[in-house]
Amino acid sequence: MRAKIAAGNWKMNGTAAALSELDALAALLPATPPTVVLCPPAPLLYRASEAARAHGIAIGAQDCHMDASGPFTGDISATMVADTGASHVIVGHSERRDAHEETNSDVRAKARQAWAAGLTAIICIGESGDDRAANNTLDIIAGQLAGSLPDGATATNTVIAYEPIWAIGTGKVPTLAEIIDVHDFIRTRLCARCGATEGDGIPLLYGGSVKPDNARTIFKAANVDGALVGGASLKASDFAPIITALSQS
Numbered sequence: 001m002r003a004k005i006a007a008g009n010w011k012m013n014g015t016a017a018a019l020s021e022l023d024a025l026a027a028l029l030p031a032t033p034p035t036v037v038l039c040p041p042a043p044l045l046y047r048a049s050e051a052a053r054a055h056g057i058a059i060g061a062q063d064c065h066m067d068a069s070g071p072f073t074g075d076i077s078a079t080m081v082a083d084t085g086a087s088h089v090i091v092g093h094s095e096r097r098d099a100h101e102e103t104n105s106d107v108r109a110k111a112r113q114a115w116a117a118g119l120t121a122i123i124c125i126g127e128s129g130d131d132r133a134a135n136n137t138l139d140i141i142a143g144q145l146a147g148s149l150p151d152g153a154t155a156t157n158t159v160i161a162y163e164p165i166w167a168i169g170t171g172k173v174p175t176l177a178e179i180i181d182v183h184d185f186i187r188t189r190l191c192a193r194c195g196a197t198e199g200d201g202i203p204l205l206y207g208g209s210v211k212p213d214n215a216r217t218i219f220k221a222a223n224v225d226g227a228l229v230g231g232a233s234l235k236a237s238d239f240a241p242i243i244t245a246l247s248q249s
Protein backbone atom coordinates (compact mmCIF):
# COMPACT_ATOMS: atom_id res chain seq x y z
CA MET A 1 0.00 0.00 0.00
CA ARG A 2 1.27 3.47 -0.89
CA ALA A 3 2.25 5.92 1.83
CA LYS A 4 -0.26 8.69 2.51
CA ILE A 5 1.48 12.02 2.95
CA ALA A 6 0.28 15.41 4.15
CA ALA A 7 3.01 17.93 3.40
CA GLY A 8 2.85 21.55 4.51
CA ASN A 9 4.87 24.19 2.69
CA TRP A 10 5.19 27.33 4.78
CA LYS A 11 6.94 29.13 1.89
CA MET A 12 8.52 32.43 3.12
CA ASN A 13 6.36 32.65 6.22
CA GLY A 14 7.22 32.22 9.87
CA THR A 15 9.97 32.91 12.38
CA ALA A 16 10.89 30.90 15.48
CA ALA A 17 7.63 31.91 17.16
CA ALA A 18 5.72 30.02 14.47
CA LEU A 19 7.17 26.72 15.70
CA SER A 20 4.49 26.73 18.40
CA GLU A 21 2.19 25.65 15.54
CA LEU A 22 4.16 22.43 15.35
CA ASP A 23 3.32 21.51 18.95
CA ALA A 24 -0.26 22.60 18.36
CA LEU A 25 -0.45 20.38 15.28
CA ALA A 26 0.93 17.38 17.17
CA ALA A 27 -1.84 17.79 19.73
CA LEU A 28 -4.49 17.72 16.99
CA LEU A 29 -3.21 14.73 14.99
CA PRO A 30 -5.55 11.76 14.56
CA ALA A 31 -4.73 8.52 16.39
CA THR A 32 -3.27 6.93 13.25
CA PRO A 33 -1.89 9.84 11.26
CA PRO A 34 -0.51 9.61 7.74
CA THR A 35 3.06 10.76 7.19
CA VAL A 36 3.14 14.47 8.02
CA VAL A 37 5.96 16.54 6.51
CA LEU A 38 6.31 20.18 7.50
CA CYS A 39 8.51 22.37 5.28
CA PRO A 40 9.38 25.61 7.11
CA PRO A 41 11.78 28.28 5.84
CA ALA A 42 15.45 27.21 5.87
CA PRO A 43 16.46 29.15 9.03
CA LEU A 44 13.92 27.11 11.02
CA LEU A 45 14.90 23.67 9.73
CA TYR A 46 17.17 22.68 12.61
CA ARG A 47 14.86 23.89 15.37
CA ALA A 48 11.84 22.39 13.62
CA SER A 49 13.60 19.03 13.29
CA GLU A 50 14.46 19.03 16.98
CA ALA A 51 10.91 19.96 17.94
CA ALA A 52 9.24 17.56 15.51
CA ARG A 53 11.14 14.42 16.47
CA ALA A 54 9.11 13.75 19.59
CA HIS A 55 5.88 14.15 17.63
CA GLY A 56 6.75 11.81 14.73
CA ILE A 57 6.41 14.71 12.30
CA ALA A 58 8.93 14.82 9.44
CA ILE A 59 10.63 18.03 8.37
CA GLY A 60 11.44 19.06 4.81
CA ALA A 61 13.24 21.95 3.14
CA GLN A 62 11.68 24.00 0.35
CA ASP A 63 14.66 23.77 -2.00
CA CYS A 64 18.27 22.63 -2.28
CA HIS A 65 21.10 23.46 -4.66
CA MET A 66 21.79 21.36 -7.75
CA ASP A 67 25.48 21.01 -6.81
CA ALA A 68 26.92 19.27 -3.79
CA SER A 69 28.97 22.27 -2.61
CA GLY A 70 30.83 25.28 -3.95
CA PRO A 71 30.81 29.05 -4.44
CA PHE A 72 27.03 29.60 -4.35
CA THR A 73 26.45 32.42 -1.89
CA GLY A 74 23.18 32.13 -0.05
CA ASP A 75 22.34 28.67 -1.33
CA ILE A 76 21.85 25.48 0.67
CA SER A 77 23.04 22.03 -0.35
CA ALA A 78 21.06 18.84 0.11
CA THR A 79 23.69 17.61 2.56
CA MET A 80 23.17 20.74 4.67
CA VAL A 81 19.43 20.10 4.62
CA ALA A 82 19.97 16.52 5.82
CA ASP A 83 22.37 17.80 8.48
CA THR A 84 19.54 19.80 10.08
CA GLY A 85 17.65 16.57 10.69
CA ALA A 86 15.25 17.07 7.78
CA SER A 87 14.21 14.02 5.74
CA HIS A 88 12.55 15.61 2.71
CA VAL A 89 13.11 18.46 0.28
CA ILE A 90 10.74 20.08 -2.19
CA VAL A 91 12.32 20.61 -5.62
CA GLY A 92 10.89 22.31 -8.69
CA HIS A 93 8.09 24.21 -7.00
CA SER A 94 6.47 26.43 -9.65
CA GLU A 95 7.37 29.53 -7.63
CA ARG A 96 11.04 28.60 -8.04
CA ARG A 97 10.67 27.52 -11.66
CA ASP A 98 9.15 30.95 -12.27
CA ALA A 99 11.03 33.41 -10.01
CA HIS A 100 14.40 31.61 -10.25
CA GLU A 101 14.02 30.35 -13.82
CA GLU A 102 14.63 26.77 -12.76
CA THR A 103 14.46 24.31 -15.66
CA ASN A 104 13.51 20.65 -15.69
CA SER A 105 17.17 19.76 -15.88
CA ASP A 106 17.94 21.93 -12.79
CA VAL A 107 15.13 20.18 -10.93
CA ARG A 108 16.46 16.78 -11.99
CA ALA A 109 19.93 17.69 -10.69
CA LYS A 110 18.43 18.87 -7.38
CA ALA A 111 16.51 15.62 -6.99
CA ARG A 112 19.75 13.69 -7.57
CA GLN A 113 21.48 15.75 -4.87
CA ALA A 114 18.57 15.09 -2.54
CA TRP A 115 18.86 11.34 -3.05
CA ALA A 116 22.64 11.43 -2.59
CA ALA A 117 22.10 13.14 0.78
CA GLY A 118 19.56 10.50 1.83
CA LEU A 119 16.57 12.81 1.43
CA THR A 120 13.23 12.10 -0.20
CA ALA A 121 12.65 14.52 -3.08
CA ILE A 122 9.17 16.00 -3.45
CA ILE A 123 9.25 16.87 -7.15
CA CYS A 124 6.65 19.46 -8.21
CA ILE A 125 5.05 19.64 -11.63
CA GLY A 126 2.00 21.49 -12.90
CA GLU A 127 0.53 23.42 -15.80
CA SER A 128 -0.26 27.12 -16.07
CA GLY A 129 -3.75 28.48 -16.65
CA ASP A 130 -2.87 29.14 -20.29
CA ASP A 131 -1.63 25.55 -20.71
CA ARG A 132 -4.92 24.24 -19.37
CA ALA A 133 -7.01 26.62 -21.48
CA ALA A 134 -5.13 25.42 -24.55
CA ASN A 135 -5.73 21.77 -23.62
CA ASN A 136 -2.01 21.21 -23.18
CA THR A 137 -2.10 20.00 -19.58
CA LEU A 138 -1.09 16.38 -20.16
CA ASP A 139 1.66 17.35 -22.65
CA ILE A 140 3.13 19.79 -20.12
CA ILE A 141 2.92 17.22 -17.33
CA ALA A 142 4.55 14.56 -19.51
CA GLY A 143 7.40 16.91 -20.40
CA GLN A 144 8.00 18.05 -16.83
CA LEU A 145 7.89 14.49 -15.54
CA ALA A 146 10.27 13.20 -18.19
CA GLY A 147 12.67 16.12 -17.65
CA SER A 148 12.55 16.56 -13.88
CA LEU A 149 12.62 12.96 -12.68
CA PRO A 150 16.07 11.36 -12.62
CA ASP A 151 16.49 7.68 -13.45
CA GLY A 152 16.39 5.61 -10.31
CA ALA A 153 13.22 6.99 -8.71
CA THR A 154 11.75 4.65 -6.11
CA ALA A 155 8.75 4.53 -3.84
CA THR A 156 10.92 5.74 -0.96
CA ASN A 157 13.19 8.37 -2.52
CA THR A 158 10.54 10.24 -4.52
CA VAL A 159 7.18 11.90 -4.10
CA ILE A 160 5.49 13.69 -7.01
CA ALA A 161 3.37 16.76 -6.26
CA TYR A 162 0.95 17.81 -9.00
CA GLU A 163 0.23 21.50 -8.50
CA PRO A 164 -1.68 23.32 -11.23
CA ILE A 165 -0.10 26.79 -11.08
CA TRP A 166 -3.45 28.50 -11.53
CA ALA A 167 -4.77 26.78 -8.38
CA ILE A 168 -1.92 27.86 -6.08
CA GLY A 169 -3.05 30.45 -3.57
CA THR A 170 -6.08 31.39 -5.66
CA GLY A 171 -8.91 29.42 -4.08
CA LYS A 172 -9.51 27.82 -7.49
CA VAL A 173 -9.39 24.03 -7.55
CA PRO A 174 -9.70 21.68 -10.54
CA THR A 175 -12.76 19.46 -10.63
CA LEU A 176 -12.34 16.01 -9.12
CA ALA A 177 -12.50 14.58 -12.66
CA GLU A 178 -9.63 16.86 -13.75
CA ILE A 179 -7.57 15.86 -10.71
CA ILE A 180 -8.24 12.18 -11.40
CA ASP A 181 -7.27 12.57 -15.09
CA VAL A 182 -3.89 14.09 -14.31
CA HIS A 183 -3.04 11.81 -11.39
CA ASP A 184 -3.97 8.68 -13.38
CA PHE A 185 -1.83 9.96 -16.24
CA ILE A 186 1.15 10.55 -13.93
CA ARG A 187 0.74 7.07 -12.44
CA THR A 188 0.77 5.47 -15.91
CA ARG A 189 3.87 7.44 -16.89
CA LEU A 190 5.66 6.53 -13.65
CA CYS A 191 4.95 2.81 -14.15
CA ALA A 192 6.26 3.01 -17.72
CA ARG A 193 9.36 4.88 -16.59
CA CYS A 194 10.24 3.21 -13.27
CA GLY A 195 8.65 -0.23 -13.63
CA ALA A 196 5.35 -1.35 -12.17
CA THR A 197 6.55 -1.88 -8.59
CA GLU A 198 8.29 1.45 -8.03
CA GLY A 199 5.98 3.36 -10.36
CA ASP A 200 2.95 2.16 -8.48
CA GLY A 201 4.57 2.88 -5.12
CA ILE A 202 5.62 6.51 -5.62
CA PRO A 203 3.17 8.72 -3.68
CA LEU A 204 1.33 11.39 -5.70
CA LEU A 205 0.24 14.56 -3.93
CA TYR A 206 -2.24 17.13 -5.14
CA GLY A 207 -1.42 20.78 -4.35
CA GLY A 208 -3.27 24.02 -4.98
CA SER A 209 -5.79 25.65 -2.60
CA VAL A 210 -6.31 22.52 -0.50
CA LYS A 211 -8.41 23.56 2.49
CA PRO A 212 -10.27 21.77 5.30
CA ASP A 213 -13.52 22.06 3.34
CA ASN A 214 -12.33 20.49 0.07
CA ALA A 215 -9.70 17.98 1.25
CA ARG A 216 -12.13 15.10 1.75
CA THR A 217 -13.38 15.38 -1.83
CA ILE A 218 -9.89 15.62 -3.31
CA PHE A 219 -8.72 12.55 -1.34
CA LYS A 220 -11.44 10.45 -3.00
CA ALA A 221 -9.29 10.13 -6.13
CA ALA A 222 -7.56 6.75 -6.17
CA ASN A 223 -4.20 8.10 -7.26
CA VAL A 224 -4.19 11.04 -4.87
CA ASP A 225 -2.06 9.85 -1.96
CA GLY A 226 -2.06 13.13 -0.08
CA ALA A 227 -1.57 16.84 -0.48
CA LEU A 228 1.07 19.55 -0.64
CA VAL A 229 -0.59 22.34 1.29
CA GLY A 230 0.53 25.96 1.31
CA GLY A 231 -1.57 28.59 3.10
CA ALA A 232 -3.65 26.10 5.08
CA SER A 233 -0.52 24.50 6.58
CA LEU A 234 0.44 27.67 8.46
CA LYS A 235 -2.10 27.19 11.22
CA ALA A 236 -2.45 23.86 13.02
CA SER A 237 -6.21 24.42 13.24
CA ASP A 238 -6.42 24.44 9.42
CA PHE A 239 -3.83 21.77 8.66
CA ALA A 240 -5.05 19.22 11.22
CA PRO A 241 -8.49 18.66 9.62
CA ILE A 242 -6.80 18.11 6.25
CA ILE A 243 -4.53 15.51 7.85
CA THR A 244 -7.52 13.86 9.52
CA ALA A 245 -9.41 13.77 6.21
CA LEU A 246 -6.41 12.04 4.62
CA SER A 247 -6.15 9.51 7.42
CA GLN A 248 -9.83 8.61 6.90
CA SER A 249 -9.63 8.41 3.08
Ligand SMILES: O=C[C@H](O)COP(=O)(O)O
Residues within 6 Å of the ligand: 009, 093, 163, 167, 168, 169, 170, 207, 208, 209, 210, 228, 229, 230, 231, 232
Ligand atom coordinates in the same frame (compact mmCIF):
# COMPACT_ATOMS: atom_id res chain seq x y z
O1 LIG B 1 3.37 24.20 -2.01
C1 LIG B 1 2.17 24.44 -1.88
C2 LIG B 1 1.37 24.93 -2.96
O2 LIG B 1 2.00 25.91 -3.71
C3 LIG B 1 -0.07 25.20 -2.63
O3 LIG B 1 -0.24 26.44 -2.01
P1 LIG B 1 -1.73 26.83 -1.49
O4 LIG B 1 -2.22 25.66 -0.71
O5 LIG B 1 -1.53 28.06 -0.68
O6 LIG B 1 -2.55 27.05 -2.73
